[in-house]
């Protein structure tokens with residue numbers, strides 16, 4: 001995700017901007033740049049790591065005490081020097097950095113092009129500089145306001161201009177933005193850690209607010225121009241904590257980011273009527289209608305996400321689908337034909353096993369669709385079609401928010417395929433769209449119930465073995481819950497379909513053995529309850545994940561982690577959250593290294 005920096009004060013802006021961008025590196029980026037003002041505005045930018053930008057600055061240092069900077073995570077256009085931010089209008093007098101997506105960028109671009117505009121980049125962000133310049137009539141804040149009114153989407157934008165050389169204007173529409181208040185100097189950044197070593201006093205900008213920043217401080221207004229009175233907050237975190245946004249670990253931060261990740265992955269792609277527009281998918285409806293089968297391949301958590309896709313493609317779309325571990329598929333000599341689509345899922349896009357399996361598609365004349373979080377990753381370069389998950393950089397080795405984004409991406413893909421094949425009617429698509437849009441709120445609700453998870457964690461922290469059971473989509477979630485628990489807590493855990501328990505594993509269920517049961521699939525509820533009774537009859541302990549309205553489970557369970565009632569097809573999104581938190585808390589209670597569990601790597605680039 002992009003990072004933004006800004007500075008106005010008595011010092012040279014260049015080194016402060018670079019230092020801040022370095023501290024935002026953890027967000028992930030593929031190019032960077034700064035603009036420094038000194039009567040005119042000098043823009044310097046470079047593809048790749050910040051050291052490339054630093055090399056440019058070392059040769060030709062900028063001078064000036066006002067400036068803005070940016071690290072870019074490519075969305076529109078490849079990671080190149082030209083597409084890096086800042087972007088200027090053709091006169092060079094109005095310069096913009098931007099974090100987020102302008103959804104109506106094509107309409108704006110067509111309109112500007114019709115008036116003769118020429119563009120120096122492929123980005124949506126450059127259009128903002130053109131618009132601010134066009135709308136400027138002696139008041140930079142007003143020009144920015146008018147630009148915002150013309151631009152749909154969620155973003156943060158920061159603008160400077162030679163016309164008002166002592167002022168920076170910034171706007172927040174969902175993407176984060178904070179102002180650091182110094183003594184005769186003011187800082188601006190995407191998050192607090194970037195500038196915490198300069199000041200501990202911050203103004204946190206809210207959605208739909210505009211802020212006028214000078215060396216003397218900042219004035220906040222609503223986007224429609226109403227004054228906003230906000231007290232600065234004082235930050236007491238230390239530097240290490242602050243990088244984690246105040247959370248103790250990246251994993252906890254990333255679990256808590258999931259409502260925003262859902263919003264981000266849906267943004268601009270899902271209409272209220274259930275139709276979807278997925279940039280990056282090159283195939284047409286005829287291709288989809290002619291598909292005989294979908295293969296999904298991945299490893300680890302991404303495989304578990306693929307199981308959700310498999311169930312939805314089969315059960316809802318009535319489309320044959322097989323999910324296979326990538327390391328198995330690549331050597332299985334699978335029978336794949338040109339009328340089959342291979343979907344490779346990978347957070348990093350660099351997992352060697354998944355890359356190897358993905359290469360099977362072209363060998364068999366099939367298309368390969370990548371679902372990945374990393375723009376420009378190797379998997380995305382191999383792919384015929386790409387669906388980016390937009391989870392932002394995931395630092396914790398244990399995957400949480402990236403998994404969440406993989407689920408959302410697959411729901412979107414299912415809506416697209418279902419519409420083209422006529423297997424999802426309009427009413428169903430509309431209901432799913434509504435449900436998807438309500439998910440961020442539902443996940444926030446689950447996150448607010450952490451005390452239920454802590455009670456469950458206390459029960460299993462000293463266990464030797466933990467079992468997870470569920471049916472259908474619940475089984476897929478059971479697998480992910482089990483993987484998270486073993487990965488972080490080093491407890492032995494196993495997940496199985498609830499119906500399988502009686503075929504062998506029941507032998508291991510004795511007094512006090514914890515069994516975590518998922519109960520979100522109403523059509524198989526009673527059957528899952530039968531497995532619960534088998535466990536209870538042997539003295540096992542039941543820890544349940546169940547809907548708020550499920551009173552039946554209280555008869556059998558020792559503790560329940562509740563999720564709000566929702567469409568069963570979407571329930572995995574909410575049901576996985578208590579299990580992520582459970583793994584986190586058990587690992588914390590056992591004193592483990594949560595963000596770097598033993599023997600694991602974030603990106604497994606060996607086969």
Ligand code: M6R
Nearest residue numbers: 300301302346347348351398399
């Ligand atoms: O980057 P990828 O999604 O391809 O990674 C696949 C697995 O290595 C990964 O999901 C792993 O299982 C995680 N550590 C799980 O938390």
